[in-house]
Each structure stands twice: as C-alpha cells, then as structure tokens.
Amino acid sequence: MSIIEEKSLERMEALLSHSAMGVHVLFDNKSIADVLSQVKDDKDFYDFNKMKKVQDVMTELIAKRTYIEKVAYLKSLEQEAYEMVIRAYFHIVESTARANQDLAH
Numbered sequence: 001m002s003i004i005e006e007k008s009l010e011r012m013e014a015l016l017s018h019s020a021m022g023v024h025v026l027f028d029n030k031s032i033a034d035v036l037s038q039v040k041d042d043k044d045f046y047d048f049n050k051m052k053k054v055q056d057v058m059t060e061l062i063a064k065r066t067y068i069e070k071v072a073y074l075k076s077l078e079q080e081a082y083e084m085v086i087r088a089y090f091h092i093v094e095s096t097a098r099a100n101q102d103l104a105h
Helices: 006-020 029-037 048-063 067-076 079-099
Strands: none
Touching: 006 048, 006 079, 029 079, 048 067, 048 079
C-alpha cells in the first residue's frame, strides 16, 4: 500500500478546498452530474465492503503526488469504483464545507 506523505495530504486538502468553492478538477462535470443524479440508498453507501474499497481508493488517490497522476489513477478505475469515489469525495467536500461555516442555521 502507498505511504501517504504530509505533502500529499496538503495537496488533497487544496483540491477539496477548491471543490468546496465549486472548482472540481479531479472529475469531469458530466461524470459528476451523472453520478450525483442517481438516487442511491444510504445503506448501500455504508456497506462495509464498499466503504473498505472506497477507503483503499481514496488512500491511493491521496498518495499520488501530482494532479496528472491523480487523474490518471481515477481514469484507471472500474466504473463502480469511480462512481463510489465521486460520491465519497463530494460527501467529504460537503461535510468539510458544513464544518467550516461560520454560522450554523
């Protein structure tokens, strides 16, 4: 398994920060729209085996050093894994944005 360096985490945090502002560079807009428009049961998302797979994919994604390596890795994934990582990524973006809000409504 890949070793995650602190610099890799910083790069991933920067990508998440940009995504929170609406700039999504890891995924193309059509893929995002297609995946996020599908209605999925939350139980399916939290299935242990799927969560493990997403964790492994996200760990590998974070370990990639450059943007080009990250995108190439994502494009190499099978369709189901790619869709799961999009859902997980945007779940993280949404959670991070909510946690960083100054005012809670």
